[in-house]
Amino acid sequence: MERRFMDSQIKGVSTGTTILAVTFNGGVIIGSDSRASIGGYYVSSKTINKLIQVHDRIFCCIAGSLADAQAVTKAAKFQISFHSIQMESPPLVKAAASVLRELCYNNKEELQAGFITAGWDRKKGPQVYTVALGGMLLSQPFTIGGSGSTYIYGYADAKYKPDMSKEECLQFATNALALAMGRDNVSGGVAHLVVITEEGVEHVVIPGDKLPKFHDE
């Protein structure tokens, strides 16, 4: 089978994107933009939701090729719910992240997608895991990903504080998304944020005109 060189010019629909996940005191916030583009020229969807619920308190978000991501998350969702039935308890966030990692690592030649898994479980509370392109699994207090993330490394490094409150964390995530969407041409649309705590899951959508504005806007 001819191996295609995965270039953004040749790729299909890709989520050139900005995704992030941040832990705070008592929960975790996972967020993304909502633009899906083809090759960086055409916006194929302005309002796509990149935050996929794989279990009650576990979400993951996708960066990279949209087709790959949807296929992988569908398989992962099935495996995680089966695992949870077998264990007779809600799955650990690490288990969900491991499932994604197995899928990414075993298919690393064909896939081109990276994932951020975030959620809450009884054992360790709020956690964020990132699964990189080749299948590396890493746990971090917060993480950013996607093409737009390069522009906010400095901002995230400077502004993140451990043990933030929920409001501070929401502000941090919204600002970071707004800044990335302002500089990256393949990120944009609305900001989707999901707040996951022991109590439940809350979905916040911030339309483009309500995003924070910065000095040159």
Place this chain on the structure above:
Amino acid sequence: MSIHDFKESNFIPGNGGLDRKVSTRPATSLSCAKRKCFKMLDESPEPGWLSEEVKTGTTIIAIEFDGGVVLGSDSRVSAGETVVNRVMNKLSLLHDKIYCALSGSAADAQTIAEMVNYQLDVHSIEVGEDPQVRSAATLVKNISYKYKEELSAHLIVAGWDKRGGGQVYVTLNGLLSRQPFAVGGSGSSYVYGFVDAEYRKAMSKEDCQQFVVNTLSLAMSRDGSSGGVAYLVTIDKKGAEEKCILGNELPTFYDQ
């Protein structure tokens, strides 16, 4: 080693060094790729710095305040994966109160700075007073634009003159644009978000210096091609003040 056909006689001083014959520069990236292939095939241990082009993969920043400008840069010069100079000052003097910050190919950037330094000296004698920052930026822009295909360097020009106060100009690829602040180099991608969020109009001189140092520190910690020490130059009516901040004196953030 890639040799540039760069002979002195190619410059005709009468025209301010601009009329250089187009040098037959070998396609550097192509020869590097070929060399890399040979490296894989017969495992010859040729160090990267012999064949890779020397770049100031870098972070540079300049910002205006009321009464002057602050310029900042890191100090790393890389050739492929090797750091060939870890203490290079990328803030180059163009005139007493006009400096430029270099990024991109080290050779190209240094040459442009030297040529413009010479041309500005001539110009300031002709007009009988200190040159305007805009003149310096225009000279840099002229070279960048005319030799756009051959050069790959981006200079940020900043300084103080009595007519316009502190000014910052970008000259990327031959455009000329005045901005309240500018960032450039490979490390700048990582700090766009930070500078967008933190910049406020009408900051004081000390705030600007702190802003520059914070930005450089963040970029240097994320970009593999930026690092070393931070150089700062503050230019105002009284003159230019150079400062060097060592690696361990830079501000640190949550994970450091």
